[in-house]
Amino acid sequence: MGISRRTVLQAATAAGAVGAVGLGQSVLARPAAAASPPGDVVGKVTVGYQGWFACAGDGAPINGWWHWSQNWSQTPSTTNKAIVAWPDMREYPATYRTAFGNLGNGQPATLFSSYDQSTVGTHFRWMKEYGIDTAALQRFNPTGGEGPTRDAMADKVRSAAESQGVKFYIMYDVSDWTSMQNDIKADWTTKMRTHTASPAYARQNGKPVVCIWGFGFNDPQRPFAPPQCLDVVNWFKAQGCYVIGGVLTWWRTGDRDSRPGFTSVYHAFDMLSPWLVGRISNASEADNFYNVATVPDLAECTARGIDYQPCVLPGGVTERQRAHGDFMWRQFYNMGRAGVPNVYISMFDEYNEGNQIAKTAESQAWIPTGSGFLALDEDGTACSSDYYLRLTGDGGRMLKGLTPLTAVRPTAPVLGGDTVPPTIPGNFRVTGVTDTSAALAWAASSDNVGVTGYRVRQITSGTATPIATVAASITSFTVTGLTPATTYTFDVQASDAAGAVSAPSAQAMATTNGSTSIDLALSRPTSASSITQSYGPGNAVDGSPHSYWESANNAFPQWLQVDLGATTGVRRMVLALPPISAWATRTQTVAVQGSTDGSSFTTLLGASPHTFNPATGNTIALALPAGTSVRYLRLLFTANTGWPAGQLSEFRVHSA
Numbered sequence: 001m002g003i004s005r006r007t008v009l010q011a012a013t014a015a016g017a018v019g020a021v022g023l024g025q026s027v028l029a030r031p032a033a034a035a036s037p038p039g040d041v042v043g044k045v046t047v048g049y050q051g052w053f054a055c056a057g058d059g060a061p062i063n064g065w066w067h068w069s070q071n072w073s074q075t076p077s078t079t080n081k082a083i084v085a086w087p088d089m090r091e092y093p094a095t096y097r098t099a100f101g102n103l104g105n106g107q108p109a110t111l112f113s114s115y116d117q118s119t120v121g122t123h124f125r126w127m128k129e130y131g132i133d134t135a136a137l138q139r140f141n142p143t144g145g146e147g148p149t150r151d152a153m154a155d156k157v158r159s160a161a162e163s164q165g166v167k168f169y170i171m172y173d174v175s176d177w178t179s180m181q182n183d184i185k186a187d188w189t190t191k192m193r194t195h196t197a198s199p200a201y202a203r204q205n206g207k208p209v210v211c212i213w214g215f216g217f218n219d220p221q222r223p224f225a226p227p228q229c230l231d232v233v234n235w236f237k238a239q240g241c242y243v244i245g246g247v248l249t250w251w252r253t254g255d256r257d258s259r260p261g262f263t264s265v266y267h268a269f270d271m272l273s274p275w276l277v278g279r280i281s282n283a284s285e286a287d288n289f290y291n292v293a294t295v296p297d298l299a300e301c302t303a304r305g306i307d308y309q310p311c312v313l314p315g316g317v318t319e320r321q322r323a324h325g326d327f328m329w330r331q332f333y334n335m336g337r338a339g340v341p342n343v344y345i346s347m348f349d350e351y352n353e354g355n356q357i358a359k360t361a362e363s364q365a366w367i368p369t370g371s372g373f374l375a376l377d378e379d380g381t382a383c384s385s386d387y388y389l390r391l392t393g394d395g396g397r398m399l400k401g402l403t404p405l406t407a408v409r410p411t412a413p414v415l416g417g418d419t420v421p422p423t424i425p426g427n428f429r430v431t432g433v434t435d436t437s438a439a440l441a442w443a444a445s446s447d448n449v450g451v452t453g454y455r456v457r458q459i460t461s462g463t464a465t466p467i468a469t470v471a472a473s474i475t476s477f478t479v480t481g482l483t484p485a486t487t488y489t490f491d492v493q494a495s496d497a498a499g500a501v502s503a504p505s506a507q508a509m510a511t512t513n514g515s516t517s518i519d520l521a522l523s524r525p526t527s528a529s530s531i532t533q534s535y536g537p538g539n540a541v542d543g544s545p546h547s548y549w550e551s552a553n554n555a556f557p558q559w560l561q562v563d564l565g566a567t568t569g570v571r572r573m574v575l576a577l578p579p580i581s582a583w584a585t586r587t588q589t590v591a592v593q594g595s596t597d598g599s600s601f602t603t604l605l606g607a608s609p610h611t612f613n614p615a616t617g618n619t620i621a622l623a624l625p626a627g628t629s630v631r632y633l634r635l636l637f638t639a640n641t642g643w644p645a646g647q648l649s650e651f652r653v654h655s656a
Contacts, residue, residue, distance in 0.1 A: 034341045035305045040167045040202035041209055041244070041271065041342060042307050044133035045396035047357070048171070048347040049123070051137060051153045053114040055096035057463045059546050059578045060115035061148035067352060068098075068111055075099040076111065078371050083351040085317045086373045087111070088359040088366060088385035090421075090501045093118040093455075093466045094581045100368035105421075107503040109368040110464070114349075115149065116582040117156050123349065123358065124160035130386070131393035134202050135161065135348065136171040136211055142187055143179070148533060154195060159584075161200035169202040170195070171211035171246065175221045181228045184212075185235055193239075204242040204270070204307075211273070212236070213246030216262035226261045233268045244309065245269035249279055249293065252300050272301060273344050276311035277355060281321045283330040290334040298338055310335060312343045312395065314388045317354040317374050324381040325391050329409045332395035336405045343399065345392055357388040383413040421500035422447040425454065425492045428505035431476070435484040438510035441476040445494035445502055452496050459489040459507060465581055467615045479510075481616030483574070487511045519543075520570065521633070521653040525563040530555065532645060537561070540651040546578050548649035551637065558646040561634040562653065567596050569629045569655055575610070576650035577618040585613045586642025592622065594630035604628060607638055619650075 036042045054066035056075065064072035069080045076082075077099035089095060095110035103109055112119045127135060137157050142150050154170070161168040170192045174180045188210070195201055196208040203209060214222045215229040236243045248257040251266045251274060266272060274297065280286050294310055301308040312331045315321030322328070335343055350356045361367045361375045362385040376383035384390075394410050397403045403410065426443035433439070445451050451472045456479070457464040468477055482488060488511075491504040526537035530552035537560055539547035551558035564570075573592070577583050592605035604624055612618045633653060637646030 035302065035307045036205050036270075038341075039204035040134055040169075041204050041242075041309065043341045043400065044167075045131065045343060045345065045392065045399070046134040046136055046309070047127065047132050047345040047392075048350070049135040049137050049157065049168075050347060050349050051114045051120065051157060052150075053112065053349070053351075054149065055111060055113040055115075055463075057096065057461055057546075057580075058094075058113040058115045059580055059582055060113065061152070062115075062146060066146075066149070078368070081371070084354040084373070085351045085356060086361040086367045086371070086375070087351060087356075088361055090385075091122055091359070093122070095464055097462050097464075098368075101370050102368065104363075104365040104367060104369055105503070109371075113582070114153060115156070116580065117159065117584050118581045120153075120156045120160040121163065124157075124164040124166050126358065126386075126389060127166045127348075128164045130389040131396045132166065132345075132348075132389075133396070134167040134169065136344070137168055138173055138213075139170050139187075139192070140173050140175065141177040141180075141183070142191070143183055151191060154192065156582075158195050158198050158200065162198060165200075167200055167202040169209040169211065171213055171244075173246075174212065174214040174224070178223075180224065181232060184232060188236070188239070207240055207242040209244065210236055210241045211244035211246055213275075215245060215247065215265055216251065216258050217248050218257050218259045226259075226265050229262070229265045230268055233265065237268075237270075242270045243268075244271040244273055246273050246275065249274050249276065252293075252297055267304060267306070269306065271307035271309055272297075273309040274311065275346075277313055277346050277353070280313075280331075281315065281319060281327075282323070283327055286327065286330045286334060290338065294334060294338050294340070298340060307342075308340065309342050309344050310340060311346050313346045313355050314357055314391075315355065317360070317376070317378060319354070320374070320378050322376070322379070322388075324376075324379060324383055324413045325387060325409050325411075328388065328391055329395070330407070332391075332398060333405070333407045335395075336398050341399060343395070357392055359385040359389065361385065362387075381413055384415060387411075387413050420448045422451050422494035422496050422502040424502050425475075425494050425505040428490075428492055428508050430490075430508050430510040433510050433512050435513045436482045437478055437480045438482060438488060438490070438512065439476065439478045440490055440492070440508065440510075442492050442505060444472075444475050447494070447496045449496060451494050453494075455493045455495060455501070457491050457493070457504070459491060460579070463580075464491065464504070465579075465614070479616075481613075481619060482512050483617075483619070484512050518654070519652045520564050520568060520655065521562045521651055524565060526651075527561045527563075529557075529559045540648045545576060545649055546580075548578060548647060550643075551646040554644045556644075556646075557636055557638045559634050559636045560646065560648060560651065561632060562651055563598070564631050564633070564653065567629055567631045569627075570633070570653055571624055571626070571628065572654040573622045573624065573633070574650065574652040574654070575612075575620050575622065575635070575648060576652075577612045577614075577647060578649050579614060579618045581614050583612070583614055583618055584642060585611065585615075586640060587611045588637055588641075588646070589639035591636040591638070592624070593634040593636060594628060595632040595634070596630055598632050601632070601634060604630075604633075607636070609639070612642075 069076040100109035528537035535550040591607040593601040
């Protein structure tokens with residue numbers, strides 16, 4: 001599990017509480033010009049993005065409830081939880097059932113997986129909607145067991161940033177990374193640098209941005225000496241990068257939470273971003289830091305030609321620090337009157353420490369009963385789940401000079417509008433089936449303002465995955481692309497214009513017609529032109545839809561082959577990718593070849609594009625020419641619009 005930054009910093013908090021002044025006693029500072037012109041970080045609002053939540057069954061290599069529970073192998077519950085705040089789950093397309101009790105409104109307690117592309121897309125859509133310019137993707141030591149999942153998250157963040165028009169960059173956290181000095185260079189060179197080719201990768205002064213968080217901290221988790229750290233900073237600068245230092249609070253004075261001898265390291269960075277979580281907890285302490293840290297820090301950076309990006313934090317929910325936005329807004333006001341042109345929000349999705357700005361349960365109606373979690377109304381003032389996103393947008397506009405500097409929050413905690421979810425769709429039922437489809441119908445829901453649509457979901461092993469959205473005027477849907485003689489489970493939810501979603505309907509089961517012949521490829525020997533990591537060819541014939549083969553990247557053509565054991569008449573093949581929304585729609589160009597001896601192959605089906613869509617099960621069926629009789633079947637991949645490699649989770653072969 002990643003290291004909690006708060007716990008290692010709180011010990012130094014008392015040391016910083018000196019020279020405090022009350023609200024209104026601070027001396028206004030003369031605005032200082034930034035060292036650099038506006039770019040993707042200077043003059044912009046950046047948020048820290050963890051992207052480190054996974055759920056059992058989501059297909060992530062981490063294979064567990066990553067960061068949701070203390071024991072990742074067990075479902076999150078009241079006695080097995082690693083979070084202190086509960087997310088507002090109403091807008092997530094894919095959700096996963098937990099062992100918590102139902103929410104206060106009776107709906108099941110579900111959580112999201114960051115590994116689902118739809119989740120990352122939702123988060124980056126919020127960033128775009130609420131005026132967040134840039135996301136710093138946290139990257140802890142990637143050489144251990146979490147590495148493959150973290151690698152995948154970088155790809156997912158890139159995709160979401162590109163689609164939403166939000167910038168992103170890599171932020172390395174060196175906590176407990178003892179071999180950091182060499183590893184971080186190798187990781188950048190072989191993995192992360194490729195993302196700088198994205199139009200969404202953040203650049204400042206024409207250079208790709210990278211951040212290193214943790215140099216100089218006076219604690220056992222970051223024992224690095226100044227020469228090690230200076231070597232890393234200078235190496236990244238030599239690679240043409242603009243390097244941000246995520247540094248400790250007292251970097252300028254070099255005491256309290258700072259190791260001695262790090263001044264040259266701090267001065268080597270292009271931008272300094274001092275940490276603040278665990279340092280302040282109310283508006284008065286925020287004013288103190290304005291005087292003893294923000295103003296002199298900014299002056300020091302300006303004098304040395306270093307850009308300055310201080311933290312703004314919403315406050316911990318559990319600690320009851322938020323004061324319905326007053327605490328966060330006081331920090332924005334202090335940054336504005338100091339003349340700070342840009343800020344770093346800590347954090348976007350940090351539900352483990354409770355200082356997240358992403359949508360959060362607004363009342364006990366949206367929190368699991370008996371969980372002990374607090375909602376955003378913990379101080380008695382109702383707050384909408386998006387309130388801290390709205391405050392972030394307000395603060396960004398003020399710092400950019402788009403709105404006047406004001407010490408008064410410009411946005412109320414709750415805006416007028418619809419706060420009541422629709423009723424549950426009734427009489428959900430199956431009205432007909434074919435070999436490959438199921439027709440569904442339900443009774444219309446009602447709402448105090450108006451239903452805007454319905455979300456049809458497929459239930460697999462307790463996990464609900466949306467497969468279609470229909471308009472409010474439609475109360476039926478036909479699911480296609482199903483497998484013959486197979487039983488499926490579905491439900492439906494209603495939604496309204498405010499984003500509220502009803503509890504799911506009763507489930508309905510549909511069994512498709514027809515019969516399925518024996519899968520001749522099941523557990524048979526396989527081979528492939530290449531593999532990536534542990535994604536070997538046997539995964540395509542192991543009977544599991546979630547394991548998969550993946551070829552070497554950026555090296556088409558690639559092939560996957562199965563040995564049926566003897567020359568056999570074959571007529572049909574079924575190819576599939578994992579049936580979850582994280583595997584976004586993609587088209588792979590595939591040809592089919594056959595052989596009786598394993599050395600001489602003939603083309604059975606020419607190269608043709610085939611679209612895999614999670615909304616229809618991520619499955620395609622291919623009919624082979626009549627009279628086909630082979631022992632070896634080979635799939636030849638020459639293109640993939642969703643990933644630069646051949647990919648397949650199921651390679652099924654049938655005689656009829």
